Amino acid sequence: MQAYEFINSLIPPLKLSDRAGMALNWMEEIRTDALPVVDEGKFLGFVSDEIIFEVNDPDILISKIEVVSGACWVYSDKHIYDVLRVSADEHSNLVAVLDRENTYLGVITMEDAIAAFADSLSIKSQGGVLILSMDMSDYHLSEISRLIESENTKVLSSFITSDPLDENKIKLTLKMDKPDLKHVKATLERFGYRVIDHFQEETGISADEDRIGNLLRFLDI
Numbered sequence: 187m188q189a190y191e192f193i194n195s196l197i198p199p200l201k202l203s204d205r206a207g208m209a210l211n212w213m214e215e216i217r218t219d220a221l222p223v224v225d226e227g228k229f230l231g232f233v234s235d236e237i238i239f240e241v242n243d244p245d246i247l248i249s250k251i252e253v254v255s256g257a258c259w260v261y262s263d264k265h266i267y268d269v270l271r272v273s274a275d276e277h278s279n280l281v282a283v284l285d286r287e288n289t290y291l292g293v294i295t296m297e298d299a300i301a302a303f304a305d306s307l308s309i310k311s312q313g314g315v316l317i318l319s320m321d322m323s324d325y326h327l328s329e330i331s332r333l334i335e336s337e338n339t340k341v342l343s344s345f346i347t348s349d350p351l352d353e354n355k356i357k358l359t360l361k362m363d364k365p366d367l368k369h370v371k372a373t374l375e376r377f378g379y380r381v382i383d384h385f386q387e388e389t390g391i392s393a394d395e396d397r398i399g400n401l402l403r404f405l406d407i
Contacts (some may be wrong), residue, residue, distance in 0.1 A: 189269055189283050190262035192302055197280070199224040200233060200248050207244030209233060214324035222282055222293050223253050229282045231256035259284050262291055266302045267293050313342060315385040318358040318374065319349060323351040325356060326350040333373050351380045357382070 199210055199222045209221055213235050220234040231253030241251060260268050261281035269281050273296055281299070283291045318330075331341050342361045349355040362370065371381050 187302060188262065189260050189264045189281075189294060191293060192266065192269070192294045192298045193283055194295050194298060197221065197254055197293050197295070199290065199293075201225070202247065202249035205244065205246045206238045206241060206246045206248065206251060210235060210238055210244070213376065214278055218280070218295075220278070222280065222290070223248055224290045227289045229256075229284060229288075232258065232278065232280060258282060261286060266299055267297045270296075273299065302406060310364060313361055314362045314365050316360045316362070316367055316371060316374070316381055317383040318335055318359065318360070319380050319382045321354060321357055322356050322357065325358065330360070330374070330379070331356070333379075334360070334370050337370045339367070339370050339371055352364045354369065 197218060198212060200212075202223070202225050204302050212217060213221060219236070220232040222236050223230045223233055232250055233248060233253055237251060237254070254272050255276045257280045258272055258276035259281070260272055260279045261333060262283050262285050272282050273279070279296045280293045281296075285291055325346070327341075327344060334341055340363045342363055343357060347357045347359070349357050365368070367384060374381055380403055
């Protein structure tokens, strides 16, 4: 899942000699609010429709308009996780992709990156989700997986986030291949793990369906 695999070929780069009016027309046509600016193969940053509207001159050259997010790029061999991190750091819906010679290759949209993220975490697969809270020193995925597999359930994906309420703890999110996780939850709790939330996808239980929907909306999938 390297960055170059997700380049969106429909988003063209602007040249310094292009005019603002043309940039707005392109943005409207492809339904984006920004476009990359490239000069002789080098990525300079992005021009947004907001900046162009502030300038209020459709004939002005792109070279005369301020570009932003010049650091919003990744190398082509970086993982999709790096794309999401850079996007969050730069508050940008587009991330440029460069080769190791710093030559511009294209851009990735956050819609494409999030879809790839969802696939990598098996979010779209059937199953349930458990969220555990623990000290980092207690995190041993092999042991947790062994307990889960003892209930004939497999871990499809997992990821760790810091706990905003306690800097010494982490949250471990586990996506599993079974919708009904009550036995898995009971087993983990029996061995001292603290399950702080669950999203159980089960036909006929509207509350749990709502919880799955809320999780997907939170992840913007």
